[in-house]
Amino acid sequence: MDTTHQHNGSTLTFPHGIHPDDNKGYTQALPIERMPFSDDYILPLSQHIGAPSKAIVTKGQQVKRGQMIAEPGGFVSVALHAPVDGTVTDIGLYPGQNGQENLSVRIKTDHFSSQQFEPVKVPDYRQMDLPEFIRHVQNSGLVGLGGAAFPAHVKFSIPEGKRCRYLMVNGCECEPFLTSDDRLMIEYGEDLVNGMMILNHFLGAEKIYIAVEQNKPEALANLRKIVKEGDLPMEVVALKTKYPQGAEKMMIKAILGLEVPSGKLPVDIDVLVSNVGSITALSQYFSTGMPLIERVITVSGSAINRPANVMVPLGTSIRELIDWCGGIKDGVTRVLFGGPMMGMVQKSINTPVVKGTSGILVLSDREVRDLNQYNCIRCGRCIDACPLYLNPCLLGLQAKKGLWEEMEENNIMDCFECASCSYVCPSSIPLVQSFRVAKGFLREKKTRDKETANG
Amino acid sequence: MADRKFPISTAPFLKGETTTPGIMLHVLLTLLPVVALAFYFFGLSALLLLMSTSLGCLLTEWFFNKNTTKKYSVWDGSALLTGVLLALTLPPGFPLWMAFLGGVVAIGMGKLIWGGLGQNIFNPALLGRAFLQAAFPTAITTWSEPNGRYLALRGTNLAPPLYGAENIEGITSATPLSKMKFDQVPTALHDLLWGNTGGSLGETCGVILLVIGIYLVVRKVINWRIPASVLLTVVVLSGIIYLINPGQYPSPLFMVFSGGLLLGTVYMATDPVTSPLSAKGLWVFGIGIGVLVVLIRIWGGLPEGVMYAILLMNAFTPLINRYIKIRTFGHKK
Numbered sequence: 001m002d003t004t005h006q007h008n009g010s011t012l013t014f015p016h017g018i019h020p021d022d023n024k025g026y027t028q029a030l031p032i033e034r035m036p037f038s039d040d041y042i043l044p045l046s047q048h049i050g051a052p053s054k055a056i057v058t059k060g061q062q063v064k065r066g067q068m069i070a071e072p073g074g075f076v077s078v079a080l081h082a083p084v085d086g087t088v089t090d091i092g093l094y095p096g097q098n099g100q101e102n103l104s105v106r107i108k109t110d111h112f113s114s115q116q117f118e119p120v121k122v123p124d125y126r127q128m129d130l131p132e133f134i135r136h137v138q139n140s141g142l143v144g145l146g147g148a149a150f151p152a153h154v155k156f157s158i159p160e161g162k163r164c165r166y167l168m169v170n171g172c173e174c175e176p177f178l179t180s181d182d183r184l185m186i187e188y189g190e191d192l193v194n195g196m197m198i199l200n201h202f203l204g205a206e207k208i209y210i211a212v213e214q215n216k217p218e219a220l221a222n223l224r225k226i227v228k229e230g231d232l233p234m235e236v237v238a239l240k241t242k243y244p245q246g247a248e249k250m251m252i253k254a255i256l257g258l259e260v261p262s263g264k265l266p267v268d269i270d271v272l273v274s275n276v277g278s279i280t281a282l283s284q285y286f287s288t289g290m291p292l293i294e295r296v297i298t299v300s301g302s303a304i305n306r307p308a309n310v311m312v313p314l315g316t317s318i319r320e321l322i323d324w325c326g327g328i329k330d331g332v333t334r335v336l337f338g339g340p341m342m343g344m345v346q347k348s349i350n351t352p353v354v355k356g357t358s359g360i361l362v363l364s365d366r367e368v369r370d371l372n373q374y375n376c377i378r379c380g381r382c383i384d385a386c387p388l389y390l391n392p393c394l395l396g397l398q399a400k401k402g403l404w405e406e407m408e409e410n411n412i413m414d415c416f417e418c419a420s421c422s423y424v425c426p427s428s429i430p431l432v433q434s435f436r437v438a439k440g441f442l443r444e445k446k447t448r449d450k451e452t453a454n455g
Numbered sequence: 456m457a458d459r460k461f462p463i464s465t466a467p468f469l470k471g472e473t474t475t476p477g478i479m480l481h482v483l484l485t486l487l488p489v490v491a492l493a494f495y496f497f498g499l500s501a502l503l504l505l506m507s508t509s510l511g512c513l514l515t516e517w518f519f520n521k522n523t524t525k526k527y528s529v530w531d532g533s534a535l536l537t538g539v540l541l542a543l544t545l546p547p548g549f550p551l552w553m554a555f556l557g558g559v560v561a562i563g564m565g566k567l568i569w570g571g572l573g574q575n576i577f578n579p580a581l582l583g584r585a586f587l588q589a590a591f592p593t594a595i596t597t598w599s600e601p602n603g604r605y606l607a608l609r610g611t612n613l614a615p616p617l618y619g620a621e622n623i624e625g626i627t628s629a630t631p632l633s634k635m636k637f638d639q640v641p642t643a644l645h646d647l648l649w650g651n652t653g654g655s656l657g658e659t660c661g662v663i664l665l666v667i668g669i670y671l672v673v674r675k676v677i678n679w680r681i682p683a684s685v686l687l688t689v690v691v692l693s694g695i696i697y698l699i700n701p702g703q704y705p706s707p708l709f710m711v712f713s714g715g716l717l718l719g720t721v722y723m724a725t726d727p728v729t730s731p732l733s734a735k736g737l738w739v740f741g742i743g744i745g746v747l748v749v750l751i752r753i754w755g756g757l758p759e760g761v762m763y764a765i766l767l768m769n770a771f772t773p774l775i776n777r778y779i780k781i782r783t784f785g786h787k788k
Binding site: 018020021176249253259260261262263264332333334335336340341342343344345346347348349350361363367368369371372374375376377378379380381383387388389390391393394411414419422423424425426427428430432433436 | 458459460461462463464465466467468469470471473474475476477478527531533570571572573574678727728730732733776780781782783784785786
């Protein structure tokens with residue numbers, strides 16, 4: 001199938017969606033900066049989806065920056081590495097972003113060290129076979145850095161009988177405020193395309209796409225220049241600025257016009273999507289041997305004194321990162337990790353940065369407004385917003401009555417909680433909020449039914 | 456700061472600007488030209504009728520909700536909108552006390568007994584008018600000619616409550632639709648377009664309603680599928696009938712610009728509460744209205760059928776929503 005013909009005319013996008021103020025002006029023009037090393041790092045052993053990593057260091061042990069401190073706890077699990085030269089002072093329970101105490105490795109920084117990462121010789125990937133590549137990726141600690149933190153090597157292991165015809169890197173970054181991927185594409189463009197070449201050496205896709213929303217003209221220009229100068233077999237596609245363009249399903253729909261069937265993965269329609277940060281980290285690992293020990297985080301919002309894009313070692317205390325960004329202004333109403341549409345609100349900032357931390361937003365009542373709720377007037381704005389063509393209006397009325405089974409019949413389990421419905425609702429009905437409750441209930445019920453069936 | 460706690464709630468933390476009272480206000484503002492024209496054609500009578508129905512609506516909304524959690528609902532603009540729309544469907548000489556009663560019924564029976572805003576099956580303004588049509592059939596079909604006497608009252612505006620309007624002499628005339636229906640006398644298209652005809656307060660000038668309708672569609676306040684399907688159906692169906700016997704049946708243009716079709720299509724059929732949710736459902740709904748309007752106007756007992764056409768299709772809306780589903784992304788048809 002030749003799909004290139006679509007890319008010459010109007011800008012690509014998916015049907016429906018919303019146009020929130022992207023608020024990227026706070027940090028879009030700010031180069032990635034580094035913050036000084038802290039005294040203390042706390043590294044939860046479970047920073048990814050799947051089995052927790054298993055600690056392989058002991059209390060009191062000296063560790064080097066980039067040294068593996070925990071090995072994968074299974075196939076769907078990755079390794080964890082020390083972000084600094086220092087000493088392991090504790091392996092114990094520390095509060096995490098999920099609001100619970102998590103088993104973590106605590107490392108005290110060695111202040112006499114230069115903290116220089118000593119490049120390790122990684123074998124040339126061209127000499128590797130696929131299983132060896134997968135093992136390397138797993139041991140580099142790489143996960144999806146878009147926020148989901150799904151182990152990258154699992155995604156790269158194409159199941160038997162499936163193939164990857166289209167490889168896509170997701171540079172949409174459609175969540176308002178966040179600019180970390182944007183900066184990476186501007187400052188680390190070569191690493192990004194190099195990472196794509198490495199990955200495609202093993203996947204052998206027919207077509208490689210780098211998808212970027214139009215509100216990132218500098219990133220688009222930079223990547224186009226690199227691809228053109230290197231005469232690389234990939235296409236940089238500009239997608240319309242629209243939320244949630246960065247959702248995998250929406251991106252595939254925009255570029256290929258294909259729908260990922262309900263309950264299936266992109267690989268079921270021969271597509272693999274990875275995130276800008278992950279691919280850049282992949283490239284860095286194969287060129288210098290540096291595993292995933294740091295990531296770029298956008299610290300932004302109307303209640304932070306100095307918004308910034310910061311390269312932060314994993315395990316850094318959020319409080320120290322916020323202090324590095326000038327601290328919090330008066331009138332703060334919410335602190336959250338991730339973007340304002342799908343981010344997780346935080347009660348405390350005494351938690352560490354983890355692999356999935358894409359942004360830290362400190363919002364005031366400029367963003368967070370308490371609005372009067374009205375009855376649903378069936379205006380249908382939510383229907384025109386939902387990228388999955390669900391009927392949030394009907395689902396909302398059913399959620400209000402607790403009709404979970406009816407909601408399941410109306411495909412509530414397809415909802416990926418992008419929150420477009422809640423954004424547009426003129427009656428300020430907490431639609432997606434009630435859908436999360438319904439989905440949780442239905443998942444629980446499914447597990448319960450399974451247990452009953454198993455006796 | 457060490458153990459500072461921040462408030463929590465769940466995403467999203469951004470919110471679009473459009474609010475339900477904002478939508479109501481927007482629609483009300485688009486009605487200003489219609490109200491101004493009603494005043495131009497029917498003078499003080501128009502303003503008094505608007506005040507009577509609005510007062511009936513607002514007082515009813517306030518009285519029944521004042522001791523509930525919805526006590527501020529009187530300010531959300533929807534009751535006022537119902538009041539204004541109801542007045543625009545009434546003849547200029549209509550007794551004010553009847554108009555007030557119509558407002559009470561529109562909100563009380565049209566909206567509140569269903570559970571308030573968004574819960575009703577029928578468009579409240581039209582339900583109020585249907586009540587008036589049933590209760591006072593003579594008064595509601597007594598029309599006066601438009602003219603420029605702003606301060607004069609038409610017909611029996613000041614008839615005391617419970618005093619039959621038919622006993623009062625008024626200057627009566629016929630509407631273009633009744634002239635056509637009962638005497639086969641068509642009205643000049645020019646008069647229809649600019650509103651120089653007898654009729655309800657808001658149904659005289661077709662051009663202005665058409666312009667407002669286009670504005671509302673462009674601003675996405677109303678769904679374009681409803682006016683498109685209603686008008687297309689009326690034009691096509693009445694066009695076929697007209698071609699069969701042009702002497703007996705009215706032309707499609709006459710059908711569109713006479714009576715309450717444009718007012719009903721732009722403001723009542725498009726009521727989101729009482730119209731279907733899906734795109735296909737909206738087409739079914741609109742085509743249904745169009746067919747019913749033509750059937751009632753040409754073969755029914757009444758000269759005008761827009762009100763009953765919309766109310767009937769309102770009744771079908773839950774059924775349409777049940778059977779015409781939207782295909783979910785990633786699912787087969």
